[in-house]
Amino acid sequence: MPEQKIVITIDDDGAITAKTAGFKGESCLEALEDLLELNGVVGEVKKTDEYHQLQAVKKAHIQTIKGRS
Amino acid sequence: MSAVIKTTTPFAIETVLIKALAVLGVEPLKVDASNITSLKHNGGVQLGDIFTNRKDYNGIQHFRFEQGRWILRHDSDEMNGHITASTMASREYLSVQKFLSLLSKEYDIVYQEYLQELAEQERLRLEEQRKKRVEATRLQAIEKAKSQGYSVKETHNIKGQIQLVLTRMV
Known part of the structure; x- marks a missing residue:
């Protein structure tokens, strides 16, 4: 978990x-x-590398799915 | 004839006045229900008056709070009654004018201390408020975290600030 x-x-x-x-x-x-x-x-939001990596993975995943359809 | 006069500092704050009077050694005494019958003055005595150990024809010189300031009630003619020419000549006797002048200076000194005390009290009040704010934030965060299934570990960072480490398995 x-x-x-x-x-x-x-x-x-x-x-x-x-x-x-x-x-x-x-x-x-x-x-x-x-x-x-x-x-x-909230005065400031700093997104971490992890956040960006996960977003990139998500985007890539969406593109992959789109590519399949 | 022309003249230049300078009024005394308005004696507006009772505690400051009493301290200043004490410094000058005139034994300030606040009139209350327990001592009013023992204090005499031709002009009458009221609860709240501040008596001194200075005497004149009318009785004991004292301060009364009138129109936002403490006013010395005294016989305007110092040559009458108890205050004789020889007394006036005495080094120990202070004329009302001289007395008020000295009191004014002492009042200013005590007033500065009073302002510093107020500043300190305000600083302490703000500090207390700050601590309460931090504590309220801490308690709220812990309560909310536990209600959402986080386990909470509390530590302090190197700056001494509260650090809550919340973890949960999903």
């Missing part, structure tokens, strides 16, 4: 930095949104 991991850092002012691992694509942002109710308070 794959593991999903989120590391939340709460700074001295109560601001949160969260880093995810083991999520597929946009689901990491959705998980953070569910967890931290981030609506309207």
Whole structure:
């Protein structure tokens, strides 16, 4: 079973930095949104290599499927 | 005739005034229900007045809060009654004018300390608020994480900040 991991850092002012691992694509942002109710308070989103790799894989997969049809 | 006058610092804050009076050694005493009957003054005594150990013809000189500031109530003619020419000549006697001038200086010093105390209190209040905010964020994150099936491990990073490591198997 794959593991999903989120590391939340709460700074001295109560601001949160969260880093995810083991999520597929946009689901990491959705998980953070569910967890931290981030609506309207996110100042910066930095997507990790893993995120881009998974997106690329997804895109390639979609192209493959399209190619087949 | 022309004249230049300078008023004293408005004695607006009771605690500051009492401290300043104490520094000058005039033994400030707040009038309350327990001592009002023992304090006499020709102009009357009210609850809340601040008595000193300075005396004149009308009785003990004291401060009364009027129109947003503490005003010294005293006999305007210092040559009358208890205050004689010899007393005036005494090095120990301070005229009202001199007394108020010294009080004004002392009040300013105590007022600066008072402002620093206020600043410190405000700093502590903000610090307390900050701690509560961090704690509320921490508790909310833990509660939410557990409700979503994450196991939570709490640590601190090298900066001493709270770090929550949430994991779950999917």
